[in-house]
Amino acid sequence: MEGLVDFKGAAYFVSRCGVYPDNRFVRYYETESVNKARDAQFLSTILESEFQVDPALNFVSILDARDGSDLDFETAMTRRIAFCGAANEDLKNTQDSLLEYGLYPDRMELSSVSTLGGLCDYARFNSIDAPVLFFELTSQAATIFIQSKGQLDVARPIPVGLDSIYPILQRELGLKDESSARKLFFSNTFDFAEMGPKLMRKVIKELQASTGFYEVQTGQTIEYLFISILPKNLSWVAKTISEALGLEIMQPSYEPWMKSLNVKVSEGVELMNLGSRWMGLFSLMGEYHLREEVANG
Amino acid sequence: MAKNKDLQPYWRPNVRISGTLPDIKVVRTDFIVNFIAFALVVITGVFLLQREYRTFVLNRAIASIQAQIAGSEADNDANIELDTRFRDAAEYVIDLQNFYRAPFRPYEVIAEVTRAKPQDILITSLSFRENVEQKSKEMSYSIVVGCEVPELTILNAFKSTLAESEMLNPENYVTTVVESFRAKSEQSGIFPCTINVSIKPPEKASKKKAKGAKDDD
Numbered sequence A: 001m002e003g004l005v006d007f008k009g010a011a012y013f014v015s016r017c018g019v020y021p022d023n024r025f026v027r028y029y030e031t032e033s034v035n036k037a038r039d040a041q042f043l044s045t046i047l048e049s050e051f052q053v054d055p056a057l058n059f060v061s062i063l064d065a066r067d068g069s070d071l072d073f074e075t076a077m078t079r080r081i082a083f084c085g086a087a088n089e090d091l092k093n094t095q096d097s098l099l100e101y102g103l104y105p106d107r108m109e110l111s112s113v114s115t116l117g118g119l120c121d122y123a124r125f126n127s128i129d130a131p132v133l134f135f136e137l138t139s140q141a142a143t144i145f146i147q148s149k150g151q152l153d154v155a156r157p158i159p160v161g162l163d164s165i166y167p168i169l170q171r172e173l174g175l176k177d178e179s180s181a182r183k184l185f186f187s188n189t190f191d192f193a194e195m196g197p198k199l200m201r202k203v204i205k206e207l208q209a210s211t212g213f214y215e216v217q218t219g220q221t222i223e224y225l226f227i228s229i230l231p232k233n234l235s236w237v238a239k240t241i242s243e244a245l246g247l248e249i250m251q252p253s254y255e256p257w258m259k260s261l262n263v264k265v266s267e268g269v270e271l272m273n274l275g276s277r278w279m280g281l282f283s284l285m286g287e288y289h290l291r292e293e294v295a296n297g
Numbered sequence B: 001m002a003k004n005k006d007l008q009p010y011w012r013p014n015v016r017i018s019g020t021l022p023d024i025k026v027v028r029t030d031f032i033v034n035f036i037a038f039a040l041v042v043i044t045g046v047f048l049l050q051r052e053y054r055t056f057v058l059n060r061a062i063a064s065i066q067a068q069i070a071g072s073e074a075d076n077d078a079n080i081e082l083d084t085r086f087r088d089a090a091e092y093v094i095d096l097q098n099f100y101r102a103p104f105r106p107y108e109v110i111a112e113v114t115r116a117k118p119q120d121i122l123i124t125s126l127s128f129r130e131n132v133e134q135k136s137k138e139m140s141y142s143i144v145v146g147c148e149v150p151e152l153t154i155l156n157a158f159k160s161t162l163a164e165s166e167m168l169n170p171e172n173y174v175t176t177v178v179e180s181f182r183a184k185s186e187q188s189g190i191f192p193c194t195i196n197v198s199i200k201p202p203e204k205a206s207k208k209k210a211k212g213a214k215d216d217d
Helices: A038-050 A086-099 A111-127 A164-172 A179-185 A201-218 A232-245 A254-262 A276-283 A288-296 B030-101 B106-116 B152-164 B202-216
Strands: A013-019 A025-030 A058-064 A080-087 A103-110 A132-137 A140-146 A151-158 A224-227 B122-132 B139-149 B176-180 B191-200
Touching: A013 A086, A013 A111, A013 A276, A025 A038, A025 A111, A025 A151, A038 A080, A058 A086, A080 A086, A080 A111, A080 B139, A086 A103, A086 A111, A103 A111, A111 A140, A111 A254, A111 A276, A132 A201, A132 A232, A140 A201, A140 B030, A140 B122, A151 A201, A151 B202, A164 A179, A224 A232, A224 A276, A254 A276, A276 B202, B106 B122, B106 B139, B106 B152, B139 B152, B152 B176
Parallel strands: A013 A103, A132 A224
Antiparallel strands: A025 A080, A058 A080, A132 A140, A140 A151, B122 B139, B139 B191, B176 B191
16 A cells, blocks of 8 residues: 555555445335434334344444435435445444555545445436436445436345356356356456356346336336446446346546536546546545535525 | 535445544644643642641641630639639728828818807708719818808808818818808898818819819900
């Protein structure tokens, strides 16, 4: 870490950190009435019964799904809410890891949520009216988000991750074990474009179910696909899914959006060439509420 | 609007666990808080101890003084009683001294008045009084002679005799003789009259004289 940044003799480099703890969660819920959304006890019960999240063991943040603001139990006027958080133990371990790397978290944020917020604001800023499917695929889990006009409509986990692909790859290519398959999966030596649909069949099935249900329920057609975290050599994943679902892959144009957020980059940084993977980083800098206040004011 | 600025940025909840983070302040200030708290405790402790000690010392002094008072009470009562007896005795002594220092005796006064009495005068009463002056504690004497005379010239003669009497003009005293008379009785043809002989220490007499001289002016 000291090779990347100047610690200036200090023990820690104070940073704003986005993290992906293993047991993180983001869930969308729509209450029957506004009053229910103001009832903390009710929401706590929902969290346990609907999403199997124990508030005593997890750090839970409740947001207004329309704009991502903290839910105020006294003044909230929404029925649409988003639960997000992670197990306390996981957060503690993640924070300890950061400290071991010499990073002192001035803020520690869930990248799943901040990236989702960045996408929502990006869609709102660019007046993208059509719903966007945001798919977060990590090793052990995946989450489907659908946002429309900057508002969260769906946040649903699916029980598959990259780890579930390796056995299929091993079987298809006749590899000796899963670790060989994993190694091959992340190498740049093999073109998975042709094999993609087979490897991603389970994932695509889940995505089709969710998007189909959403489109029937809302009457809106999802037009864009946004995949955030995968490296460039796994770009075939986005291509496979977009082809399977008939969606256009969203290629963010960061420059005007970041300019609107008053975020400036060094002259040497070429924002034009940066893919969707960078949305997570830039989202940690977005102060969307300030821009909305200016617009509303 | 201002209130919103205090909220978390949208879509960015902070999940940091502050309690387990190390202190990275360049100048550590935590110890100052502890130091101030410790100093306050010590100052308060010293103040309370000092106050308790003062209370203890004062209580001990009060107890000691009360014991002294209790021990001296009997002596004090005895002294007061002795003093009272002494004062009473002193009164008697003063009375006796006055009596023995008097320039004459009452019976000598009777004899002198009788001697000075002209033949045609009838003495109806005779009183002799001793007085103690309040301020100077000196003695003064008053002789009042009640009498009846057929002629006022006899009264004047009696008055002059008394005024010139050697015994009634003792040393260190001033003697004043004043006569008074009432209307002549038609039935008996005599004048009821009174002669006052006042014998006083000179200071008082001179003052009175001075006052009389002023009145004359």
